[in-house]
Amino acid sequence: MYVSPIREPLIKGEKSYQTITDEISAPIAGKPGPLWYAGITFSTLALLVGLYAMGHTVWNGIGTWGANRTINWGWGITNFVWWVGIGHAGTFISAILLLFRQKWRTSINRAAEAMTIFAVICAALFPVLHLGRPWLAFFMAPYPSTRELWINFNSPLIWDVFAISTYFTVSLLFWYIGLIPDLGTIRDRVTSKGKKAFYKFMSFGWTGSAKHWQRHESISLILAGLAAPLVLSVHSIVSMDFATSLIPGWHTTIFPPYFVSGAIFSGFAMVLTLMIITRRTLNLQQYITVNHIESMNKIIIATGSIVGVAYITELFMSWYSGNIYEQYTFLNRATGPYWWAYWIMMTCNVISPQLLWFKKLRRNLTFTFILSIFINIGMWFERFVIVVTSLHRDFLPSSWSMYYPSITEVGIFIGTFGIFFTLFLLFIRFFPVIAISEVKSVLKSSSEKFIKK
Amino acid sequence: MNEKFKFEKSQKITFILLIVVGLLSLTAGILIYKDHPEKIWSNILLNNYYFLAIALCGIFFVAVHKIADSGWQASLIRIPESFASYIPIAAILMFLIYFGMHDIYHWTHTESLDHILQGKTAYLNMPFFFIRMFIYFALWILVSYGLRRLSIKSDFENDNKHFNKSRTYAALFVVLFAITSSTMSWDWLLSIDAHWYSTMFGWYIFSGALVTSIAAITLIILYLRKKGYMQYITESHLHDLGKYLFGFSIMWAYLWFVQFLFIWYANIQEETVYFVQRLEHFPILFYANVIINLVLPFFVLMSRGSKMKTSILATIAAIILIGHWIDLYLVIMPGSVGNSASVGFLEIGLSIGYAGLFLYVIFNSLTKASLVPVNHPFLEESLHYET
Amino acid sequence: MDNYWQSIEEYGKDPKELDRKAEFTEENHPLAEMFDKSIINAPASRRNFLKMFGFSIATATVVSSCKNSVNKAIPYLIKPEEITPGKATFYASSYMDSSDYCSILVKTREGRPIKIEGNTLSSITKGGTSAKTQASVLSLYDTERLQNPIAKGTEKSWNEIDKDIIKELNKISSDKGNIVLLTSSIYSPSTKKVIEQFRKKHNSLKVVNYDPVSASAIILANKNTFNKALIPSYYFNKAAVIVSFGADFLGTWISPIEFTRQYVQNRKLTNGEKTMSRHIHFETGMSLTGSNADKRIPIKPSDEGIILANLYNELTKITGAESFSTPESPVNIKEIANELLNNKTKSLVVSGSNNLSNQILVNAINNLLGSYGNTIDLNTPFLIKQAIDSDFNSLVQSMNEGSIDALLIYNANPVYNSFISSSFITGLEKVPLKISFASTLDETASLCDYVCPDNHYLESWNDAEPKKGFYSLMQPTIANLFNTRQFQESILTWAGNTTKYHDFIQSVWEAELFPKQEMPLFRNFWNKSLQDGIFEVQPVKASQPEFIDSFTKPAIDKLASNQNEAGFEISFYEKVSIGNGNQANNPWLQEMPDPISKIVWDNYANISPKQAKELNLKNGDVININHTIQLPIFIQPGQAYQTLSVAYGYGRTKTGKVGNKVGENVFPLPTIKEGCIQNTLLNVAVSAIGFNHPLAMTQTHHSMEGRKIVRESTLEKYLEDPKSGNEYHFEIEEESTSLYKNHPTEGHHWGMVVDLNSCIGCGNCVIACQAENNVPVVGKEEAMKNREMQWIRIDRYYNGDPENPETVFQPVMCQHCDNAPCENVCPTAATNHSSEGLNQMIYNRCVGTKYCANNCPYKVRRFNWFDYTNADAIPANTHDVAGMTVDLKRMVLNPDVTVRAKGVMEKCSMCVQRIQEKKLDAKIEGRPLKDLEIQTACMQSCPSNAIIFGDMNDKKSEVSRLMHNERNYHLLEELHVLPSVGYLTKIRNKKA
């Protein structure tokens, strides 16, 4: 495959196939450092806080949250949408970038996909926890019950159940299919008996046969083809939880594509946050280069701008509609009691990413790191603005109210961070963070060593 | 590698004949539909929009690939680049609408507006409408010509400086088009049904235009290949164009569907009125729209083989061109002409005329430069491209 | 709480004696359909086996899926004659709580009273009720009620206590000591006779009437000007112009249920009426009545007299009578005077003031207007309020002087609610024998030697004569829950009379009332009266009495000298819900949103928006009033500038867990003047103390934001075009489109129409609904989080100048939309549409996503955030601030309505249980349903008949007729959700 000389190398340093194997599997073979232990302790603590808060919620009722008769969803659904959104980058990177043949994806797709799966796990907690009777969540499954009553296929929540579970399953399968060859690599390198047995089981008997590779490539491509519309569909369907309703600020047709781009936007921000730390702590700077960061920043600015256009479209249309409820909702967003949430969202999501038009900033790691955290915050507030400010002042002013989160809700949110980071830390400890075989496959076309030749 | 396109006489005559067909049906239309000027004007608007959108999305295609550092398309980029030359013609044609404003746009009847439309006059008023139109065209022409000029320039100087400069232009165009693609559809299409609104509208119209434009690019490439040009365009390139057609058709259908779904679901009368009219009075076109633009491309282009096969790709691209014409017809006609709108000689004839004009302009423009951007930094990648 | 009698029949019977023959004999028993005789008696065939098998499996499933086992269900072994399990029995009775009176029907199920409904046969209340009436059934099951008589702090038996008391009373009588019965106004003829019996034995007995919020000034004014110490009848229905000076006659003044019926009669426009009464209201704070006025003028309390005097003068100018010099009126009353005079004999001026001069002037004005004999009737006086405040004052004096030897306190709680509470307490210490008849150990009873707990009125026999010639009966609907005894029986016992009070009443009626009618047999008369609940004699015709005008000038002079009161003025008022605080321990009433402020569980100082701005106060900021009392402020639009209004009835200390320490007691604040407690306080010092006491409001936003929510017009415009104000409805109807056809309804299509012109916003329906539908009580904390549970709410909006806005009320319940947005989004289909057009909830299918509530544009869905009802399986998580889940209080639950568990959504069902009941009745009787036969709880309770429920598929029904009225519209109809509830525009009688 010919590669234009003006392209920057994706793999730095003098790498051979073996050095790739060695460097990427180093964290698994070696002992973790004190940073890792500190991290896992913190995240486990957060997880325990979350578990307590969840138990409290289920035991005493959803009244332990701050919602009320007007704002029936608060942090719970905000967090849900936020986490699902974050869970979009991984599959987007693996699927859509695979279809578009973006080679820079190979260094980050594995970790991004893992992040996707963990984020979806965190997200999926909320729809269950926010139920009044979570132990009856199985009522939402289409099983033949003695009541002969099925589920309501008209409900976007049912669509959600199917969308999230499909997304989770397919993402997991996709991720694991990609992992199998690399787990084989690890299997063949670890020495301790226990580890060997573990990776032997996990690698599903991978041999590296050409026939298998052919099928592997084929299934990866088709799964990518399936996962690509799936990524779009999941956040589209999440957006339908809002857009099918009548509530001004929710009922708007632009939601699906706007949610999807917002999700990818926030997902990439989270990938950046994690990867900037991971590459440093695991010494992967030569695989996850500034070039990778810049590529991701380009996606950030693209999706961020799409989100910005959507904000403005919504704002304009609310005025243009001549519908007093729409008009009031948007006026209220910007100037009502939750004005600060709206402006945090605007600043973090629309204004701050515009700085990425400057190449210097795009390639500045510190700046990117700070910006990615800004975006994570901004995107959380976007969902908060949509969920809470739309509901808190809807049609009948008599029922308008305010929403204040409870300590329990905060605890659960902290808990999901605990789950997320615990899983992520375990992942980087036991699984190859970078797709070893995929990096090897682009070594000759995109590494510094070979391009120079 | 320098390949020059020659605009043959026979081609010129064919295109001029097409234009004559268009002019004849327009004249006949004017005579027959004396009392229905809205029919004439709506057809002009439809074709104005349809071909302008093809041209703009062609430039968008160029710009996006440029800023994405995409390599595979470098060898075929001259085709969409040439679309820039149609934009000034489209501008002239669009400004003609001035004389038909009252027949198309209800909101121009300022003497009889209800309170909702009165509330919109800050945006929907004649002066501002034309100021916006002027700004759109001015910017589009400026940037698209800039892009094309830089691209051609680089043919003569083997230096990446033009390429790098054109990246800035490309970024500029993408940003510009991100905004204007929506506003132009609000101005020219959405305001026909002046009471109705949908936040999705701009993106939905844009996605349709993008598919149309890719179909047009594909067809022109296939035609040129048949004529013996561009033999370096391989199955791999066609596969990618086919994937685009497939993908963006689904994208269009997705946007069309969710817009319909939400309105159907909530069933709020101020929104449903749009679809109720189209479903009640244009059921055949309504369903044909979905079948032609989603079902056909989906099943036909799903397999790898059909995307690479010239005959299938050409047929489906042509069908998609017709399909999105129907889509646009459904957007415009029920609002401006009303329930009596139909597809007749005027609709077909005028569109043929516009097609002739468009092709004439494009082919003429293709003669101005090599079909291969010889010094394009990714040209080699494109020529060695394989899926 | 261990065992309570589940029914009268259980009480006192040994289960062993019970025979089991009569079980389930009733033919029309609803369950009979299930136990089809053909199945039970059929021989065991395979088919029948399978049927029964299926049934038992279904039962087993149901039983095993019920997580809480029912372990206290005891079946009837002998079915009492009048009780059918599953079928309600109604008893006519009377609600009497000091001066509150209402003729009622008591709905009992399996021997338990569960609901109060209005008695349509009464020509006073005409089937109307008040919130306090509706809630009184819960007071029956109050856990604070005394279960035994108490003597000096210990529980005793009645025999013991009677012996002691009789001994002490006899001793006092023989020592020529003074015995005083301190009681709220007694308007029961038989009770009066009982007291006479007692007096025969104890001659010194003196009865002192005591009403915490009295009508002394009216009584005294009438004594002065007509030589008749009484409260006359008022006929608001005969008045074309009503001018009220602070008389909250729709809410709390004298006989609000009656007045509401009268008032609304003249304001309905649903039957082609062309006129409406005009209502002008002067007042300090925004009252329920003031908020309904066509023209409302906020005034300081001290200005009322001046305005009255000026009005008097203005009238005399026109009529030519003598006028007197007065200070200048702060408001222009010229126009009002003209309006009044133009409607001479058809106008009515009333005042709620307890100031004698004011009331004399009101009488003088009414006299000039020819109201007497027309809109005011001195011949049929009210008897419900008889107290003169000075009587109590002198009693306290005598007590402090030590000249009272025995004090019997019945239906009065002066320690809590008198303006001289502290001297009453010191006086009480000097009374050797203090007997209370309070049913709880309240503030006064706890200071008494003996407490002889009275029955609850639902356990009692009694009669009443609230208005002269209008008699009604009270009968027990349940056996005594506790070892209590009616006051009358105690008195009779102590008087040495062994007659049962029931027999005593009969003898009184036989002697006094039987002759006044034509039935030949007393037995028949008695049964008829008992069945009807009332007996009314033809009233004496109203006549124009002679007016003694010598009091007018002194009254005006007195007003003139009272001038120049600067600074803050407080006006005290009663709330529609809590009133004088007697039922403060009733959680339904505490949680009933105040009709105006929409605040629950509190009292507060209302302050005008302008004033609050000046003082830099926000809602809930606590102020110090005269350095004696601290109250949070509430910014009340329409409150007169430089005034405060504070409600009585709060700040109780010994009423029980629910009512204790809710708000502050302001009864001690007012002063007495000319024998009347003023209900105002002038020249008040107010200072903020920098502390905020959050108030729980169920509505926090008060403007309609220009939305077409409540549509209104003026009478003038309405007469020109009945569609006026409702043009939008026709616009929407015209543009109505849909992407799908409606599902047809089978048979019935239930609908409701609310006439916004009739609705006065009293909130009675809220409590009626709460009682009918087992709606939980959530408490102040939850209410502050906007988690109130009431299924129907009254939205109240202000319009215009915040210093004196126009007010509209709009009852909002589930609109039962045919395109219900809530149904679409429920993942489990737990809410869907019935074939009769009802939006129904399947509680046990609900998982609690709350999406339905989000998507409800009306926000009428209510969620069980916590385990309010103790109905879920998880232990130790009940959230019950009002003790509603204790067994005793659960007796009030309506067995026809599911008690909802934690995590379940609920909402108005349009009383589907009532619909089903009446449908079944009609089916059993083999006839079609009659229009208006089904009455939802809200409709039934409405004193203004503002709510009409019926079948929209029946073209002749009232609801169909009103749905086609030009004034009808649907709330948020532009959303095309197709509600089944319609609203009729509000019409104001004002110049545009």
Next chain:
Amino acid sequence: MKRTNNYITAYFEDDDDLKVGIKSLLEKKVTIHDVLTPFAVHGLDHLLNFKRSRIPKVGFISGMVGGVSTLLFQTWVFTKAWPLNIGGKPFFALPSFIPVTFELSVLIAAFGMIAAYFISSNIGPGSKNVIYDERVTDDRFLIIIDLEKDNSINDKEKIKEILKEIGAKGITIKE
């Protein structure tokens, strides 16, 4: 295709060398039993004349089955099993059925393909495939030539020769 117990293995250390090696082996009519590589070497399938994988077809069929049956199921539930009036929507609420239909098409397609992949490749939880060389998953490109199955050349020494010629390393004969 099962391997017999009589075979030769040899490896290359570079993918380009491997490709050249395979080409010459094939030219010399040596039937290659299998090639084991650390990553998917581009063009190897063409070189070894593999047929196109049928996994996409499995995916298409299972996706269609999933989609159609989901649509039919939803229709049955709402129009036959228990038609409920939900928000006044038609019983056959096609637009509402699309999302779930789409999701289940994807899910079942993914399941179908992965099942096909695992079964056809004999990989999966608990699979016990032979590991020829642990460095195959690192940096070695291993060629396996089955001696019994191969009819054209039975002389293992000759094959060894050829392998040596093309620069293969670590030539091992297993019997």
